[in-house]
Amino acid sequence: MDQRKWGAGHGENVGLLGRRSECALLDQLIAAVRMGESRVLVVHGAPGVGKSALLEYAENAAAGMRVLRAVGVESEMELAFATLHQLCAPLLDRLENLPAPQRDALETVFGMRGGSPPERFLVGLAVLSLLSDASEGSPLLCVVDDAQWMDRASAQVLGFVARRLLAESVALVFGSRQRSKDLLGLPELEVTGLKAADAHALLSSVTRVRIDQQIRDRFVAETKGNPLALLELPRELAMTRTAGGFGLLGTDTLPGRIEQSFLARIEGLPEQTRLLLLIAAAEPVGDPSLVWRAAERLGVTPATALAGGTDGLLEFNVRVIFRHPLVRSAVYGSATAANRRAVHLALAEVTDAGTDPDRRAWHLASAAPGPDEAVAAELERSADRAQARGGLAAAAAFLQRSVALTIDTSQSVDRALAAADASLQAGDVDAARRFADIADGGTQSEYQCARSHLVRSMITFAAGLNKEAPPMLLTAAQRLEPFDMDLARETYLTAWCTAALATADPDSVTAISRAMRELPPPHGGPRALDLVIEGYALLITDDRSAALPPLQKAMTTLKNHPVQDFLKWGWAACSASPILWDDRGMRELFLRVVAEVRTAGALTELPLYLSGLGTMTVLNGEFAAAAAIVAESEAVDAETGVPMAQYTKLFLAAMQGKEAEASSLIAAAIEQAGADGQLNAVAGAQWAAAVLYNGLARYEHALPAAQAGAGTANLILSQWVLPELVEAAARVGDHTVAQGALDGIADAAEPCDTDWAQGLLARCRALLSDAAAADGLYREAIERLERTLLRPDLARAHLLYGEWLRRNRQRAEARAHLRTAYEMFVSIGMEAFAERARRELLATGETVRKRKNGASTSDELTAQEKQIALLVRDGLSNPEIGARLFLSPRTVEWHLRKVFAKLGISSRRELGDALSRGQ
Numbered sequence: 001m002d003q004r005k006w007g008a009g010h011g012e013n014v015g016l017l018g019r020r021s022e023c024a025l026l027d028q029l030i031a032a033v034r035m036g037e038s039r040v041l042v043v044h045g046a047p048g049v050g051k052s053a054l055l056e057y058a059e060n061a062a063a064g065m066r067v068l069r070a071v072g073v074e075s076e077m078e079l080a081f082a083t084l085h086q087l088c089a090p091l092l093d094r095l096e097n098l099p100a101p102q103r104d105a106l107e108t109v110f111g112m113r114g115g116s117p118p119e120r121f122l123v124g125l126a127v128l129s130l131l132s133d134a135s136e137g138s139p140l141l142c143v144v145d146d147a148q149w150m151d152r153a154s155a156q157v158l159g160f161v162a163r164r165l166l167a168e169s170v171a172l173v174f175g176s177r178q179r180s181k182d183l184l185g186l187p188e189l190e191v192t193g194l195k196a197a198d199a200h201a202l203l204s205s206v207t208r209v210r211i212d213q214q215i216r217d218r219f220v221a222e223t224k225g226n227p228l229a230l231l232e233l234p235r236e237l238a239m240t241r242t243a244g245g246f247g248l249l250g251t252d253t254l255p256g257r258i259e260q261s262f263l264a265r266i267e268g269l270p271e272q273t274r275l276l277l278l279i280a281a282a283e284p285v286g287d288p289s290l291v292w293r294a295a296e297r298l299g300v301t302p303a304t305a306l307a308g309g310t311d312g313l314l315e316f317n318v319r320v321i322f323r324h325p326l327v328r329s330a331v332y333g334s335a336t337a338a339n340r341r342a343v344h345l346a347l348a349e350v351t352d353a354g355t356d357p358d359r360r361a362w363h364l365a366s367a368a369p370g371p372d373e374a375v376a377a378e379l380e381r382s383a384d385r386a387q388a389r390g391g392l393a394a395a396a397a398f399l400q401r402s403v404a405l406t407i408d409t410s411q412s413v414d415r416a417l418a419a420a421d422a423s424l425q426a427g428d429v430d431a432a433r434r435f436a437d438i439a440d441g442g443t444q445s446e447y448q449c450a451r452s453h454l455v456r457s458m459i460t461f462a463a464g465l466n467k468e469a470p471p472m473l474l475t476a477a478q479r480l481e482p483f484d485m486d487l488a489r490e491t492y493l494t495a496w497c498t499a500a501l502a503t504a505d506p507d508s509v510t511a512i513s514r515a516m517r518e519l520p521p522p523h524g525g526p527r528a529l530d531l532v533i534e535g536y537a538l539l540i541t542d543d544r545s546a547a548l549p550p551l552q553k554a555m556t557t558l559k560n561h562p563v564q565d566f567l568k569w570g571w572a573a574c575s576a577s578p579i580l581w582d583d584r585g586m587r588e589l590f591l592r593v594v595a596e597v598r599t600a601g602a603l604t605e606l607p608l609y610l611s612g613l614g615t616m617t618v619l620n621g622e623f624a625a626a627a628a629i630v631a632e633s634e635a636v637d638a639e640t641g642v643p644m645a646q647y648t649k650l651f652l653a654a655m656q657g658k659e660a661e662a663s664s665l666i667a668a669a670i671e672q673a674g675a676d677g678q679l680n681a682v683a684g685a686q687w688a689a690a691v692l693y694n695g696l697a698r699y700e701h702a703l704p705a706a707q708a709g710a711g712t713a714n715l716i717l718s719q720w721v722l723p724e725l726v727e728a729a730a731r732v733g734d735h736t737v738a739q740g741a742l743d744g745i746a747d748a749a750e751p752c753d754t755d756w757a758q759g760l761l762a763r764c765r766a767l768l769s770d771a772a773a774a775d776g777l778y779r780e781a782i783e784r785l786e787r788t789l790l791r792p793d794l795a796r797a798h799l800l801y802g803e804w805l806r807r808n809r810q811r812a813e814a815r816a817h818l819r820t821a822y823e824m825f826v827s828i829g830m831e832a833f834a835e836r837a838r839r840e841l842l843a844t845g846e847t848v849r850k851r852k853n854g855a856s857t858s859d860e861l862t863a864q865e866k867q868i869a870l871l872v873r874d875g876l877s878n879p880e881i882g883a884r885l886f887l888s889p890r891t892v893e894w895h896l897r898k899v900f901a902k903l904g905i906s907s908r909r910e911l912g913d914a915l916s917r918g919q
Contacts, residue, residue, distance in 0.1 A: 016050065016053050016054070016057060017050075017194060017198050017201075017202060017227065018194045018195055018198035019050060019053075019054065019057075019191075022054055022189060022191065023054070023057055023061075025041075025189060026041075026054065026057060026058045026061060026173075027061055029041060029058070029171055029173070030058065030061045030062050030065070030141070030171065032171075033065070033139045033140075033141070033169050033170065033171045034065070034139050034169070036139075036167075036169050037167075037169070038165035038166055038167065038168050038169070038170050038171070038172075039165075039170075039171045039172075039187075040162045040165060040171070040172045040173075040186050040187055041171075041172075041173045041174070041186075041187050041188065041189055042147070042173075042174045042176060042179060042183050042186050042187065042188040042189070043055065043173065043174065043175045043176070043188075043189045043191060044174075044175075044176045044177065044178060044179055044188060044189070044190055044191070045177070045190055045191030045192060046177065046193075046224075046226060047177060047228070047326050048226050048227060048228025048229055048326065049191045049192065049193060049226055049227065049228070050191055050227050050228075051145070051175040051176075051191055052145055052175060054175070054189075054191065055143050055145055055173060055175045058141065058143065058171075058173055059141065059143060062139075062141040062171075064138070065138055065139045065140065065141050066134065066137075066138050066139070066140050066141070067140075067141045067142075067143065068087050068088075068090060068091070068140065068141070068142045068143070069086075069087070069142075069143045069144075069145075070083050070084075070086035070087035070142075070143070070144045070145075071083075071086070071144070071145045071146050071286075072144065072145070072146040072147050072148065072149030072150040072151075072154075073146070073149055073284035073285075074149045074284075074328075074329070075282065075284045075362075076149070076151060076284040076359075077149055077150070077151050077152070078151065078362065078393075078394050078397035078398070079151055079358055079359065079362070079386075079394055080109070080151055080152075080153040080154075080386050080393065080394035080395075081109045081110065081123075081151065081153050081154055081157070082151050082154065082284075083144065083150040083151055083154035083155075083158075084109075084123075084127065084153070084154040084157055084158065085110050087142060087144065087154075087158075088106070088110075088127060088130060091130050091131075091134050092106075092110070092112075094130060094133055094134060095107065095130070097133050098126055098129050098130060098133070099129070099879060099883060101122065101599055101883075102122065102125055102126035102129055102883075103126070104118070105118035105119075105122045105123050105126045106123065106126045106127070106130070108388070109123055109153075111385070114388065115388070116388070117387055117388050120153060120156055120157055120160075121160060121886065122599075123153075123157050124156070124157045124160035124161055124164075124886070125882075125883065125886050127157055127158070127161050128160075128161045128164055128165070128886075128887075128888050129882070129888055129889075131161065131165075131168065131170050131888075132168045132170070132888035132889070132890050132891075135168050135169040135170045138169075139169040139170070139171075140168075140169060140170045140171070141170075141171045141173070142170065142171065142172045142173070143173050143175075144158065144172075144173070144174045144175070145174075145175040146175065146176070146177075147174040147175060147176035147180060147183065148176045148177045148178055148180060150180075151393070151394065152182075152393040152394075153393060153394065155180055155182040155183070156182050158172070158174075158182075158183075159180075159182035159183050159186075160886075162183070162186050163185070163186070164886060164887055164888070164891065165888075165891075166887070166888075166891040166894060167888070167890045167891045167893070167894035168888055168890050168891070174186075192224075192225070193224040193225025193226050193227075194225035194226075194227060194230075195225065196220060196225070198225070199220040199225040199230060200220060202227060202230045202231070203220060203230050228326075229261075260330075262313065262323075262326060262327045262330040262331075263330045263334050265311050265313060266313065266327075266330060266331060266334065267334075268311070269308070269310065269311060270304075270305075270307075270308060272300050272301075272304045272305045273305050273306070273308065273310060274331075275295070275298060275300050275305070275339070275343075276291075276295055276300050276305040276306075276310075276314075277310065277313065277314055277327075277331045278331055278332065278335050278339060278340070278343050279291050279294050279295050279298070279300070279343050279346070279347070280314055280320045280322070280328075280331075281322070281328045281329075281331040281332040281335075282332065282340065282343045282344055282347060282363075282366075283320070283347055284359075285359075286319035286320040286321065287319070287320070288316050288317075288318075288319070288320050290347070290350055290351070291320055293350040294343070294346040294347045294349070294350050295346075297346040297349060297350065298342065298343070298346050313327050314327070340366070341366070341367045341368075341369060342367075344363045344364070344366040344367035345363070345364070345367035347363045348360050348363035348364045348367060351363060357378075357381070357382065357385070358382040358385060358386065358394075358398075360378075361375070361378040361379050361381070361382045361398070362379075362382070362398075364378060365378075365379055365401050365402075365405060368405055370405075371404075371405050371406060371407045372405050372407075373405075373406065373407050373408070373411075375405050376402040376403075376405040376406045376407075376411075376415070377402075379398045379399070379401050379402035379405070380398070380399065380402050380415060380418075382398045383395040383396075383398035383399045383402070383418070383422065386398060387422065393428075395422045396419060396422035396423040396425075396428065396431065399415055399418050399419035399422050400419045400423070400431070400435065402415050402419075403415045403416050403419055403435065403438065409442050409444065410442075410444045410445070410448070412438075412442060413438075413439045413442045413443055413444065413448050413452075414448070416435045416436075416438040416439035416442075417435070417436070417439045417448070417451050417452060417455055419431075419435040420432045420433075420434075420435035420436040420439060420455045420459075421455055421458075423435060424455070424458060424459060429459060432455070432459050433459060436452060436455050436456055436459065439451075439452050439455070440452055446479070446482075446483075447482075447483045449479065450476065450479035450480045450483060451480075453472070453475060453476045453479055454473075454476040454479075454480060454487075454491060456472065456476075457469065457472035457473045457475075457476045457491075458473075460472055461473065461494070461498065467503050467505050467508065469495075469498050469503075470495050470496075470498045470499035470503065470505055470508035470509070470512065471508055471511070473491055473492075473494055473495035473498060474492075474495045474508070474511060474512050474515060476491050476495075477489075477491035477492040477495055477515070478515060481519075485522075489519070489522075489529055489530065489533060490529065490568060490569050492512065492515065492516050492519070492533060493529065493532065493533055493536070493569050493572045493573075494569065494572065495508075495512050496509060496512045496513065496516065496533075496536050496537075496572070497536075497571075497572035497575065499512055500512075500536070500540075500714060500715060501572075501575055501680070501714045501715070501716065502680060502714075503679070503680065509540055510540055510541075513536065513537045513539070513540035513541050514537075514541060516533050516534075516536070516537035517537045517538075517541050519533070526550075526553075527557070528554050528557040528558050528561050528573065529569060529573070531550045531551070531553050531554035531557065532550075532551070532554045532572070532573045532576060534550040535547045535548075535549075535550040535551035535554060535576060535579075536551075536576075538550065539551075539579065539715070543751070544579075544747070544748065544751040544752070545751040547579070548580065548751060548752065551576045551579060551580055552580060554573065554576055555576055555577055555580065555582065555585050555589070558570075558573055558574075558576075558589060559588070559589065559592070570593060570609075571605070571608045571609065574589055574590065574593065574609070574612055575716060577589055578716045578719065579715065579716060580752060580754070581719075581748075581749060581752040581754045581756040581757035582754060582756070583616070583619070583620075583754075583756045583788050583789050583790055584788075584789060586612075586616050587613075587616050587617075587620065587789060590609060590612045590613035590616055591613065593609050594606070594609045594610060594613050597609055598883070598884055599883070606633075606636055607633050607636055607637060610629050610632060610633045610636070610648070611633070611647060611648055613629060614626055614629040614630065614633070614647075614648030614651075614652075615647070615648060615651060617629060617648075618648065618651050618652050618655055619789075619790055619792065619793070620789045620790060620791060620792075621790070621791035621792045621795075621828040621829075621830075623652060623655070623656065623828060623829045624866065624870060624915075625870060626648060626652050627652065627863060627866065628863070628866060628867035628870055629648055630646065630648050630649045630652065630863075631863035631864060631866075631867050632867065632885065633646065633648065633649075634646065634649075635864075635885075635886075646665070647669070647681075647684050647685075647688075649665060650662065650665040650666060650669055650684075650685060650688050651684075651687075651688050651691070653665055653688075653692075654666070654688035654689065654691045654692040654695075655691060655695075655792060655830055656829055656830060656831055656832075657692065657695045657696065657830060657831035657832025657833060657834075657835070658831065659692065659696065659832070662688065662689075662692045663689075663692070665685075665688075666685045666686075666688055666689045666692070669681065669682075669684070669685040670682050670685045670686070673685065679712040680712060680713065680714050680717065682708075682709075682712060683708070683709040683710075683711075683712040683713040683714070683717055683721065684709075684713075684717060685709075686705045686706070686708045686709030686721070687705075687706070687709045687713070687717060687720055687721045687724065689701075689702070689705035689709075690702045690705040690706035690709060690721065690724035690725065690728060691724055692832070693705060693728070694724055694727055694728055695830065695832030695833045695836060696832045696836070697731075697836050697839075699727075699728045699731035699732050700732055702724060702727075702728035703725070703728040703729055703732055703734070703737070705724075706721055706722075706724045706725035706728050706729075706741075707725060707737070709721040709724075709725075710722055710725050710741065710744070715748075718744065718748070719745070719748050719749075722741045722742075722744045722745045722748075722764075723741075723745060723760055723763070723764050725737065725738070725741040726738050726741045726742050726745065726764045726767055726768070727764075727767060727800075729741060730767040730768060735768065738767070738768055739768060741764075742764050742765065742768055745760070745761055745764050746761060749761040755784040755785065755787040755788045756784075756785075756788050756790060756793075758780075758784050759780070759781050759782075759783075759784030759785035759787075759788065759790075759793070759794075759797070760781070760785070760793060762777045762778075762780040762781040762784060763777070763778070763781035763785075763793075763796070763797050763800060765777050766778045766781060766800070766801075766804070767800065771808060774804060775804075778797065778800065778801035778804060779801075781797040781801075782794065782797045782798060782801065785797050791824060791828055792828060792830060792833075794824070795820075795821050795824035795825050795828065795830070795833070796821070796833065798817045798818070798820045798821035798824065799817070799818065799821035799825075799833065799836065799837050799840070801817045802814045802815075802816075802817035802818035802820075802821060802837070802840060803818075803840055805817065806818070806840060806843060806844055811844045811845065814840075814844055815841065815844050815846050818837050818840050818841045818844065818846075819841065819846075821833075821837045822834055822837040822838055822841060822848065825837055835850075838850060860902045861899060861902055861903075864885070864895060865895055865898060865899050865902070867885065868881055868885070868892060868895050868896060868899065869896075869899045869903075869911055869915060870915070871884065871885075872896065872899075872908050872911055873911045873912050873915060878892040878893055878896070896908075899911075903915075
């Protein structure tokens, strides 16, 4: 190996001294990428330890590969997608190769076009596709140095991309002082100080006098072998004191001491040179032209500033580069406030307001000595642009700074409220509260008070689905009515659903419903939002019959509603379809909304809709599809870092009759939701328990679970819990409880002339009817449910009818219905109910072999492989599947090859037959 690479002496490659194993790891990484694999690595360690040298080594090792490079800059941390733009700029000519939504997303966040702010996960998918496309021609190495200073939007997107690289010839290597939370869980390499021998060799190479061995040992120990410290700190100390052991490191942190070493060198430079360094430190892009134009405005010229050099601290090339990031921070931190303001003003004056307005505004803000309305207004406009690009954290930062520079008190309140709202959207609840406090202290109008109350309400709502939020949201909606009726209506809907569906708070939902009934008619006729509000209010203040017409109209309107509205209040409107007992409408609506939300990349909202779609999919008996939804939801939760309760997974396990798995999930859900005070979530878990134990024919366990669930369930959930309570109570002989539950079902189902409502009601009535009526009711239930998508409910109707027939000594007919039920349960995958039906068949004298439910080679597939296989079976292309699952098309193809191998097939056409029945 070339010894020069290892920094013998103290040349340019000193950062590689003693780094043979680290370089070998990077060699392996590059080799794997050349072979068509993806690799990700986070190189982290203290300042000066040699991270940048290792990244440079990787770039040199990648000869023949395309290399993209970006550097995080501390002063750019508030500019959304700044680091990402650096990295992707050389690839922008390939944007035309991306699907239109992805292309539009990147063009929007990079300021190349206007439009609605794209979801950051759609941006992430676009970057993944862009890198995948670029790697088709040759392997790709992407290097991001100083990753600790990436803007948050870039960090989130690149973290997303890093977790999804799999089958692309792409390496993504980060250099960072510490492990960023957006990069947690990625493969990492910690770079520590040099071993003692290497540290002593380096120290000897930069000291001009002989140092006592004990002093040398202490120097190496206190620097912890940090190469930059060993190079720089001896410069700071007089040689006589170094040799004698005086003036060595004190208790200051090592980065601080290294900065002080650089500072000592800076202070020795001429005034004009120091001013040039300050301009370069304040200019984040490293543009030499921009630096010199700003310098000219301050009277600094190359002839005077560079006459004696910069002591190696600054280099002018294609970019202005500091010897080390600590030089930049030392220069900037040691400058006077007046000099910093002067430098930022000069930079603002030479920054193009047309092409780079946000960076110019940030420089102007840093140059402002006090409140400045013109600059505050510029920052406000920058916040609007950042929000349009999806940079919520950047928008919040601009608005927060604008508040400090605003002179007018009323305008300061407006900007503080906007900053609080943007901070909440960006996930910074503490900042949202802080700026809400600022707004509260200066409100001057009733409208400002109303907006402030709304922000407070949304902060409470974001903190958890608790009973404090609904009354706060109700008050906010009422106070907003005179000023912004559309916002007031949206707030009413959020309040109602929080009270009625999330917290099941009857007092709040009644108060909110009465207030909604008093709303004036909307101008221009009712929209979907207005119809949903009207229907929900009537559901509580009047009855279900009165609520049906507006809710039915709302469902028709929602089928073609813009997805942007769904992202604001659609989660609440989607609850109308189960209230209407409309199984097909519910499935169609959730399928459409989930597809739209996926396309928009709105991953934070997606789990809400996946939960609704998952529940309906389980009710329809499509268990493989439900398992794919669970897998997608879990992947989204892991990506967003916002875990959602996995009720689809819990309900699926209960319906499958997997006692051990379902019991564990149910217990965990009850414990967690109970601790959080979310009683409706507890009711959902109890519903699943009732289904599980009814399937297992343990009615004595199903009864208390169903009673507990029915006692706290919301309007929709109660419709699904009560049939379980009727069955369990009827089987244990508690006809009083069973009749009470039946009355509840009748109240909900009788006004709805749908096959779902009437079929389920007939099945429940049959359980409590005498022989004369029961036979007809069971037949009606089967006839009705045959016209629905609800295969499990139909199978259960056959089972209950068969059980009833056997007990009434009609064995031949009983066998027919029990056999139908058994075959259906097996094909669906309802193991417990299938065994219950099998035991009933045996009791009729029929011999039945116990069969495994849906066992096939497809069971060998992982959750993601099965998800991809199902989508291929349904006719989706690799790019379409990649867009849905946030994978690149090449990764989809990689998974598909594994699916083919496991199933023993060779083409997409064979998948339908290879997947087992019911998958």
